[in-house]
Amino acid sequence: MDKLTTDTLLKPDMLAVLSRTHLQVNLHGFLLPIFEAISNAMHGIEEAFDDSASAEKIGLVKVTFKDWTDPHKIVVSVSDNGAGLHDDNYRSFKTPFSGAKLSQKGRGFGRFIAFKVFARVVYHSRFAFFGSTDVRAFRFDVNQEQELILLQDQPVFEGTGLAVTYDQPLLGWHDLIRALKADDITDEIGAHFLPYFLYRWLPQIIIQFDEGEPIDIRSRFQGMFKKFAEGTITCDIDGAPEELSYSLAKLPRTQQFKSHCLLLSAADRIVGTPRDLSNKIGQPFFFDENGERYVVIAVVRGEAFESRLNDSRTGINLGPRTVEDVVSHISDVIQREEHAQIDKIKSDQSVELAEALRENPILKLGLRGKTVSDYVKAKPNNWKPEQFISDLAIERYRATADLTKQIVAASANADNYEATIKQIVAKIDAGKKETLAEYVIHRKNIIALVEVARRFQDNGKRAPEDAIHDLVFRRFSDSASVDYFEHNLWLVDDALAFLPYVSSDRTLHGGRRGKGDKVTDLLFFDDSMILGDNDGTTLTIVEFKRPSRNDYAFGSEKDDPILQVINTLDKATAEGGISKTDGTYFSFANVVRRFAFVIADLTPTMIKVLHKHDFQNGWNPKVFVRYRERDAIFIQAFGYDTLIENAKKRNHAFFKVLLDE
Structure with missing residues (x-):
């Protein structure tokens, strides 16, 4: 046998392509075949009438829905007065992913999408042929070996054009069909072709539901x-x-x-x-x-x-x-x-923030000399008083650091030290001092609650780690929905309280944990938080474990908290960000600093796991640390007793001065 010097491609396996194509079972998904038919109708009209002005004036697309809320009887048809399926168009129709469609910004795939919704599709066409007209009719069935079944039927319309009819919807669409509403269908079709209203021509499109009054899409939406x-x-x-x-x-x-x-x-x-x-x-x-x-x-x-x-x-x-x-x-x-509308939003924000500052006067320091209006102008339009208060808390913290620098600078000059200190202290009015005292009392009470939570309860059992987690930061929430004064991140580390974004026990996509949601199962365990800087340079993970737990196992995704932290880090950095509860997106791009805290009592199995991960506790027997060079992350592990002890030490000066303890 002679060796072949050429060969040819086989046509695409369209059933395989369709099987990989997913449609959402909603009104938009149901109408996709109708959208495609209307789009093809407009291409046929444009071809028939040469220019857009004529096509807009003379072109007509008619969409009819019969028995449209009965899935066993529904028939949908789209007809037009365009060029029809002449030989060139018919050749393009028979060619999946055809070049003709690409030239019309199509993909040559739209006619196949119908089989994701309907089982039966029929085409009738009349087209010009050497000064007269000819007819082409067929049933299109992608499931058959010979996909085009020729018919002898005549089109029901006059003149040239094309009509495509859909019926026998697939079972998965039946419930949606029973709930269809005419206004919803009309609005969805109009919205889908909104670009034509805004920057292109549009022929007359008529929609009719059974024997109801025809609806003119163009006149309905062009005025809207x-x-x-x-x-x-x-x-x-x-x-x-x-x-x-x-x-x-x-x-x-x-x-x-x-x-x-x-x-x-x-x-x-x-x-x-x-x-x-x-x-x-x-x-x-x-x-x-x-x-x-x-x-x-x-x-x-x-x-x-x-x-x-x-x-x-x-x-x-x-x-x-x-x-x-x-x-x-x-x-x-x-x-x-819409600058006039935005000015009104900013004005309303300024009024709300001014009211909030009357209740939290200590935070005025965060304005750094700006007026409320000037400060609000530079912040997002959707911020509520809670977001402003959180941001001002950070600014107040930074302003306090500036005060500290002033004190240090003043101390270098003994001659005017006393006068300078008095001048700085004078900036702190009585209202701010009272607010500070209330906040110190709040911290003392939170520490007491953590101590109670880690003890045996009346039933002889210890409280779950969730109780302590919620005290630190409410689970299933984030800083987009939790006010600065509603969390107690300072219990772990004061610096964490000022990170712009915190996500507590939530998925990266922001939704509920679903069956088979492997990212969720691996990424966010039952009691973890992720914290990040606004510029994406720092990522901090906090992992909580049940007080006195003693069944840890090295290398187990379920029972090894260090491995859980690493997996969390890997998934978070790979994903690159997280969806916030307010619908916006927080990016983890360009992370250069990584920290983690594992809050778990140092029971024998926990210590064993830490030793196998090469953790050290030389500088403090109660705190195990390790810098993992490969992951570039510094991890600290300590128990709830150390958490409470360190929180008390950090607040000791406040308790002593204000509460005489």
Whole structure:
């Protein structure tokens, strides 16, 4: 046999591609085949009428839903008056991932997505053929070896065009179909093609539900979406600057658009779910001059999105940091455009903070001479009094350090030392001294509660480590939801109280622990906290264990707390960040300092595990330490008795001076 010098590719295994394509069982997922059919209809209309002006004026897409809440009877069809499936279009239809579709910003995959929702798909087309017309009709079934089953039917419409009909929905969609609402379907279709309203032409699109009144999508939504700004932003995508175009529109607050949001556009349609901008802008909606609520919708598009659009066109392959960068840039644009609304937010924040400072006057030191308005202006719009108080607590701490430096400097000059000290002390008014005394009493009581928590209870059992964990920092929460005065991180180390972000017993993705959620099981054990600096340079892990526990085992993910700390570190740094309870993202990028505390009584098995991990306790028998060079992390391990003892020592001067102890 002669040796072959050429060969050919086999066609793609579309069933395998479909099996790897996931649709969410929601209204958007259900309507994806209809979206694809409408998009193809617009391509056919554009081809038939040559230019966008004619296509907009003459083009017609009709979407009909019959028996649409009965999954056993429902029939959905999309028809148009476009060019139809002539030979070239039919050849493209038969070619998965065709070049013709790529030239139209498509993927050549959309017609296959229908089989994730419906079992039966039928096409009818009439097209021009050498001065006359011809007809092409077939059932399309990707599950058959011969996928196109030719029919002798005639289209029910006049003139050229194409109609695609879907029925026999798959079982997994039946419950959703029973709950369908006409307004929700209409709004979802209009929102999906929002880019056409903002920067492209749109033919007439009519939706009809059974024998109801036809709904004109174009007239319904063109009056609703009012474009008021457009431009470009430059964002970092995969390490390179990319220019993206944006359009801003105002619309009345609706059930579908409850808050300001970012929509990503590719292939001239909305892709993925809206990104809520409330946290960045500061409020979910604004009020117009008539007191009516409205939201700002931002649509962002660019070539970088087109090249990262997945084949099913359900998402754009962008990392969370890239999305956060786009969100940040667009939020800045909206704030510039809506500066009057932002000024009102800042005014309200200033009033709320001024009220909070009347209750916590000691924190005014954190303003460092600024007015409340100037301080608030530089902070996020979504901050509530709790976030301001936490930030001012840190600033007060730094300002106190400055006072210390002044005292040290004054002590170097004996001649004016006494006068300088009196001048510095005069800055601390009576209200601040009273507030300080109350806080010292609070610390004394917290230490007493920890002592009680580690003893035997009335039932002869010890309290679980959760009780102490909650005293230090409430579990299943983070510093986005816990006020500075609601936690007691100073029990472990005073420096921890001033870290900008703390996550306590939460998953990286911010959701509940789910079955098979291996990241969660490995990363966050039942009693751990992760703390980080705002600039991402420090990561601290605190691991709590049950008082007097004595069943530790070296090398066990369940029973070796040192291994748990290392696994937590690995997962946290690999993930690169964590979703906060307020919906924003905290980055762990560029971590250069790593610390860990293991709070566990030094029982025989615990000491054995520490020795096997090469921990030392030469400088203090009650505190074991080790710097793991490979992981670049410094770990301290000590018991609850040491925790209490050190907390008392750090607060001894306060207790002595203020409480005469």
